[in-house]
Amino acid sequence: MSEYIREVKHLDRHLSSRVSRLDIELTERCNSRCIHCYINQPEEDQSIKTREMDTAFVQSVIKQAADLGCLSVRFTGGEPLLREDFADIYLFARRLGLKVLIFTNARLITAELADLFTRIPPGKLIEVSVYGMHENSYDAVAGVRGAFKEFWQGVTLLQEHQVPFIVKQSLLPQNRDELPEFEAFAANLPHMERTPSYSMNFDLRARRDDEAKNRVIRRMRISPEETLAMLTREPEKYIKEMRQFAAKFMGPSGDRLFNCGAGHGACIDAYGYAQMCILLRHHDTVYPLDQAKHRERSPGSGLSPLEYALTDFFPQVRKMRASNPEYLKRCAVCFLKGFCDQCPAKSWEEHGTLDTPVDYLCRVAHTNAVYLGLLKEGENSWKLAPEVWSGRLKDFTNDNSC
Numbered sequence: 455m456s457e458y459i460r461e462v463k464h465l466d467r468h469l470s471s472r473v474s475r476l477d478i479e480l481t482e483r484c485n486s487r488c489i490h491c492y493i494n495q496p497e498e499d500q501s502i503k504t505r506e507m508d509t510a511f512v513q514s515v516i517k518q519a520a521d522l523g524c525l526s527v528r529f530t531g532g533e534p535l536l537r538e539d540f541a542d543i544y545l546f547a548r549r550l551g552l553k554v555l556i557f558t559n560a561r562l563i564t565a566e567l568a569d570l571f572t573r574i575p576p577g578k579l580i581e582v583s584v585y586g587m588h589e590n591s592y593d594a595v596a597g598v599r600g601a602f603k604e605f606w607q608g609v610t611l612l613q614e615h616q617v618p619f620i621v622k623q624s625l626l627p628q629n630r631d632e633l634p635e636f637e638a639f640a641a642n643l644p645h646m647e648r649t650p651s652y653s654m655n656f657d658l659r660a661r662r663d664d665e666a667k668n669r670v671i672r673r674m675r676i677s678p679e680e681t682l683a684m685l686t687r688e689p690e691k692y693i694k695e696m697r698q699f700a701a702k703f704m705g706p707s708g709d710r711l712f713n714c715g716a717g718h719g720a721c722i723d724a725y726g727y728a729q730m731c732i733l734l735r736h737h738d739t740v741y742p743l744d745q746a747k748h749r750e751r752s753p754g755s756g757l758s759p760l761e762y763a764l765t766d767f768f769p770q771v772r773k774m775r776a777s778n779p780e781y782l783k784r785c786a787v788c789f790l791k792g793f794c795d796q797c798p799a800k801s802w803e804e805h806g807t808l809d810t811p812v813d814y815l816c817r818v819a820h821t822n823a824v825y826l827g828l829l830k831e832g833e834n835s836w837k838l839a840p841e842v843w844s845g846r847l848k849d850f851t852n853d854n855s856c
């Protein structure tokens with residue numbers, strides 16, 4: 455190999471191993487038992503707790519990421535504040551100069567923790583999930599009596615200590631009537647610069663571990679028509695954004711499974727496996743960061759487990775092709791691909807494969823496409839001839855009327 459090629463290969467590996475942000479799921483356990491949650495495990499489950507990464511393991515992963523140029527880390531869960539070593543992990547990341555983003559339900563915010571965030575700010579806005587504006591609605595979603603009071607106390611402590619945070623909401627039958635109240639509350643928070651984001655097309659269980667809960671989650675999802683109504687509350691803004699989006703991202707992807715950012719960064723699960731994104735837990739797509747397992751899987755690579763995952767393992771997975779005939783007939787030739795949320799992670803959650811169309815998401819995409827004039831009522835996106843869909847896409851993206 456010439457020196458030049460060696461140099462180029464080295465540079466190539468160096469660039470592909472850069473990771474700007476790392477997600478770490480510190481635990482799947484949660485002090486809430488939200489009815490719609492895709493991951494939560496019981497707070498008190500000791501067998502799960504003992505399998506979680508210990509402090510030193512988490513810190514070594516953060517160090518590996520920092521060595522790869524990582525600038526920020528997101529701590530999520532489950533409820534990340536359940537970890538007794540949360541403050542140690544937080545301080546370790548901050549001392550390495552990483553900004554920290556925390557996803558929390560705020561129920562475990564104490565005066566000490568709020569004080570810590572004041573003295574050593576996370577560097578990123580804390581994101582607080584809200585499940586209701588009143589005791590009845592919140593506790594019904596969280597499945598825990600007294601949860602609302604703790605949430606409210608946590609949020610109050612953050613405000614009193616002037617810790618910057620924003621809020622977001624899961625839109626559920628239990629709290630849907632409270633939307634104006636939630637938005638008025640959010641609008642009064644000093645760091646809310648935009649309208650809050652909402653979760654509404656909930657994911658099924660990411661570990662495919664609870665079919666009874668999946669049935670509940672399906673019932674909690676809002677219909678495609680309600681999704682559209684939420685998205686188009688500011689219709690001109692929505693249409694303008696969709697025009698820009700469509701111009702960049704819409705169009706058939708063929709049998710290539712990964713057309714998204716999965717694998718360009720990493721999400722570390724609670725047990726020390728690197729995932730390509732926060733949802734994708736199919737066993738063929740995750741890589742162990744445990745040193746012994748890493749040596750077994752890739753002897754002599756000379757790379758840290760995280761760097762190996764980013765530069766060798768994930769790129770291999772990204773080459774995977776779809777083989778499911780139903781996918782090849784529909785999603786592979788569908789011009790709504792990119793606009794529709796169907797993807798390997800959603801297919802995994804719903805069907806246990808990486809390449810099965812997800813009917814709920816298909817209906818959501820079709821309802822939106824009809825609204826935008828990309829489809830006519832009753833049409834199937836995958837049956838349109840290329841000259842028909844490409845003409846419609848062109849008209850839509852070139853239309854300057856709003």
Ligand code: SF4
Binds near residue numbers: 715798
């Ligand atoms: S959730 Fe789906 S679309 Fe998003 S990064 Fe993961 S695989 Fe890709």
Ligand code: SF4
Binds near residue numbers: 815
């Ligand atoms: S709209 Fe339907 S056919 Fe098209 S990508 Fe989504 S799930 Fe597949």
